[in-house]
Amino acid sequence: MNKRNVYLDNSATTQTRSEVITEMMPYFSNIYGNASSVHTYGQKAKAALTKARETFAKLINAQSPEEIIFTSCGTEADNIAIVGSLLANDGNHVITSKIEHHAVLFTCQNLEKHGYKADYISTNNIGRINIEELKSKITDDTVIVSIMHANNEIGVMEPIEEVSKILKDINKTRKNKILLHTDAVQTAGKIKLDVQKLGVDLLSVSGHKFYGPKGIGALYIRKGTKIEPLFHGGHHEFGMKPGTENVAGIVGMTKALELANLEMEKENRKIFYLRKKLADGIIEKIPEIVINTDIYSSVPNVLSVSFNYIEGETLLLMLDMAGIAASAGSACATGSAEPSHVLSAIGANPLAAQGTLRFSLGRYNTDEDIDYVLEVLPKLVERVRQMSPIWKKR
Numbered sequence: 001m002n003k004r005n006v007y008l009d010n011s012a013t014t015q016t017r018s019e020v021i022t023e024m025m026p027y028f029s030n031i032y033g034n035a036s037s038v039h040t041y042g043q044k045a046k047a048a049l050t051k052a053r054e055t056f057a058k059l060i061n062a063q064s065p066e067e068i069i070f071t072s073c074g075t076e077a078d079n080i081a082i083v084g085s086l087l088a089n090d091g092n093h094v095i096t097s098k099i100e101h102h103a104v105l106f107t108c109q110n111l112e113k114h115g116y117k118a119d120y121i122s123t124n125n126i127g128r129i130n131i132e133e134l135k136s137k138i139t140d141d142t143v144i145v146s147i148m149h150a151n152n153e154i155g156v157m158e159p160i161e162e163v164s165k166i167l168k169d170i171n172k173t174r175k176n177k178i179l180l181h182t183d184a185v186q187t188a189g190k191i192k193l194d195v196q197k198l199g200v201d202l203l204s205v206s207g208h209k210f211y212g213p214k215g216i217g218a219l220y221i222r223k224g225t226k227i228e229p230l231f232h233g234g235h236h237e238f239g240m241k242p243g244t245e246n247v248a249g250i251v252g253m254t255k256a257l258e259l260a261n262l263e264m265e266k267e268n269r270k271i272f273y274l275r276k277k278l279a280d281g282i283i284e285k286i287p288e289i290v291i292n293t294d295i296y297s298s299v300p301n302v303l304s305v306s307f308n309y310i311e312g313e314t315l316l317l318m319l320d321m322a323g324i325a326a327s328a329g330s331a332c333a334t335g336s337a338e339p340s341h342v343l344s345a346i347g348a349n350p351l352a353a354q355g356t357l358r359f360s361l362g363r364y365n366t367d368e369d370i371d372y373v374l375e376v377l378p379k380l381v382e383r384v385r386q387m388s389p390i391w392k393k394r
C-alpha cells in the first residue's frame with residue numbers, strides 16, 4: 001500500500017471546515033468594525049455577534065442568549081467557571097475528578113495553593129467517576145462540582161445528568177446551592193448538548209475541537225448563577241469576558257456547531273464504525289495490547305491503546321514518519337515523562353501506560369485510512385519491540 005497521510009489526532013484539534021472559513025471571511029475584510037462602536041461598521045459586527053449568540057444558545061438549548069459568553073478558548077471557559085464561582089459565592093470547596101483535562105485539574109490545584117479546598121473523585125477501570133465518593137465529599141463549604149462530559153484521553157463519558165439530580169436533591173435543603181460545571185469540550189459537535197437535560201449551571205466548549213477555528217470558546221452560564229469575572233476591563237460579554245470580541249471566531253464556531261448538530265448521526269455512525277474497525281484490527285494483529293477505551297460508554301471517535309513493552313513516544317515518531325498522526329495520551333501532556341494522570345486513575349499498569357497511544361478519528365477519515373494504519377502499525381510495533389531488551393526477556 002502506498003504511503004498516505006492519515007490524521008488521527010482529532011481530539012487535539014480538527015481541520016477548520018471550508019464552510020466555516022467561508023462564513024468567517026467577511027469579518028476579516030468588509031465587516032471589520034469593533035462590535036462596541038456606534039457607527040455602521042460597528043453595528044454590522046454587533047448584529048453578527050447578536051445573531052451568533054442567539055443561534056449558539058438554541059444549539060445547546062439555553063433559555064436565553066444572555067446565558068452564553070464567548071471566551072478565548074476552552075481553557076479560559078473552564079477557568080472562569082471554576083474560579084469565578086468560588087470568588088462569587090460563600091464557601092471555599094470544589095469537587096472535581098481525577099481524570100479532568102489540565103484546564104480544570106491545574107486550576108483546582110492552583111486554587112489549593114491559595115487556600116481553597118479541592119477533592120478529586122476517583123474512577124473505576126473504564127474511567128467512570130465514583131458517585132458515592134462524590135456524595136461523601138460534599139460539605140457546607142462546597143461551591144461547585146466540576147466533572148467533564150467526556151474525557152479527552154480515553155473518551156469515556158461521565159454521568160452528568162445523574163450528578164445533576166443528586167445535587168438538585170441536596171440543594172433543596174441548602175442555602176448556598178452547589179453549582180454544577182461540565183467541561184464539554186470533547187462532546188460538543190459529537191453529542192447533542194442540551195443544558196436543560198444535562199441539568200448543568202455551567203458548560204464549556206471550544207471551537208477548534210469540532211471543525212471550527214482555534215482561539216474561540218464559549219461558556220454557558222445559567223441565568224441566576226452567581227459568578228465573578230476573572231478579567232476586568234470593558235463591558236463585553238456582560239462583563240464576564242472583557243476585550244474586543246472575536247467576531248470572526250464567534251461566527252465560525254457557531255457555524256461549525258450548527259453543521260455538526262445537523263450531520264451528527266451520520267458522522268457518528270461512520271466514525272464509530274471506523275473506530276471499531278481500527279480496534280478489531282489492532283486486537284487481531286498485535287499481541288500484548290490493552291484497549292483502554294470502553295467502546296460503548298465513550299464518545300465515538302477516541303481509541304486509547306496501550307502497547308506493552310513499548311515507549312509511546314518512539315512509536316509515535318515512527319508513525320509520523322509513515323504519515324500517521326496520533327498522540328501519546330493527550331497533546332497537552334506531551335513532553336512530560338510522568339505516566340498520564342488519566343491512565344493512573346483507571347488503574348493502568350504504569351509500564352503499559354508508557355506505551356499508550358490515543359487515536360482520535362474525525363469526519364475526514366476513510367476506510368482506506370484505517371486499512372493503511374492496520375498495515376503499518378503492526379510492523380512498527382514489532383520493530384520497536386525487537387529493539388527492547390524487556391520484550392526479548394519476557
Ligand SMILES: *Cc1c(COP(=O)(O)O)cnc(C)c1O
Nearest residue numbers: 073074075101103152185186206
Ligand atoms: C482541548 C480541551 C480543552 C482546552 O481547550 P482549548 O480551547 O484548547 O483551550 C479543555 N478540555 C478538554 C476536555 C479538552 O479536550
